[in-house]
Amino acid sequence: MSIKKIAIAIDGPAGAGKSSISKVVANKLHYLYIDTGAMYRAVTWAVLHEHLDVHNQKAVERLLKTLDLAMEATETGCKVYIRGEDVTEFLRQPKINDNVSIIASYKGVRQYLVERQQAMAEVGGVILDGRDIGSVVLPKAELKIYLTASVEARAKRRWLEVQGTPNELPLEAIQRSVTERDEMDKNRKESPLVQVAEAILVDSSDMTFDETVTHILSLVEERVNCE
Ligand code: CDP
Numbered sequence: 001m002s003i004k005k006i007a008i009a010i011d012g013p014a015g016a017g018k019s020s021i022s023k024v025v026a027n028k029l030h031y032l033y034i035d036t037g038a039m040y041r042a043v044t045w046a047v048l049h050e051h052l053d054v055h056n057q058k059a060v061e062r063l064l065k066t067l068d069l070a071m072e073a074t075e076t077g078c079k080v081y082i083r084g085e086d087v088t089e090f091l092r093q094p095k096i097n098d099n100v101s102i103i104a105s106y107k108g109v110r111q112y113l114v115e116r117q118q119a120m121a122e123v124g125g126v127i128l129d130g131r132d133i134g135s136v137v138l139p140k141a142e143l144k145i146y147l148t149a150s151v152e153a154r155a156k157r158r159w160l161e162v163q164g165t166p167n168e169l170p171l172e173a174i175q176r177s178v179t180e181r182d183e184m185d186k187n188r189k190e191s192p193l194v195q196v197a198e199a200i201l202v203d204s205s206d207m208t209f210d211e212t213v214t215h216i217l218s219l220v221e222e223r224v225n226c227e
């Protein structure tokens, strides 16, 4: 008997553990994982690379037509290509963090990316993580999770991640950047970050990485058994 494959939507604020947890859960379940944040980051990279004004919505939306953005799911996560160039390694830079929420607030950008995300998810057996997955991208997802943690826990995790890398910043600066991005993502007009009514809240503030994975796998199992 084949086990039913469902669509899983994971939304939540920055640093909650969405991408890292989704990647592990997808590998364990043999699901396709799509990091939608990486797509918004890639558009932001292109805008900065072309020296466009991030506040010029028209110019940003015009650029979309020339991007040829493509995603590739690998064992280690998602790779993003712009005009055939793998830009994945540039996507976690502080300048991308500082500008991505502005770019993600533009309707044209969201339409362009949501269309691609929905097309990729059609295969079934997918986990998508982002801000609007349960509300806009996969409103019919069988399992919706709102993964969060205290801002202190999330900033500390991000700080630990960048130690010894070129993206290293003091903890206070990271907490400020995470808070600002959350505010923008929650308060924008187009598809703001929300916990939809049917989403299960998972607060990972006091959970280890492995505990969070185990908990989410148990939620998937429960849901699959109900189908
Ligand atoms: O990894 P982190 O949570 O810091 O960010 P991300 O998931 O890579 O997303 C980067 C930014 O893209 C977010 O702060 C949002 O502004 C935007 N985003 C969005 O608007 N909708 C999504 N589905 C995913 C990301």
Ligand code: CDP
Residues within 6 Å of the ligand: 012, 013, 014, 015, 016, 017, 018, 019, 020, 021, 157, 158, 161, 204, 207, 208, 209, 210, 212
């Ligand atoms: O995608 P999102 O911004 O929600 O977060 P992430 O990039 O997946 O996770 C941020 C960091 O938190 C990663 O280094 C994870 O390993 C870590 N993490 C953790 O320490 N404990 C958890 N319970 C969940 C994630």
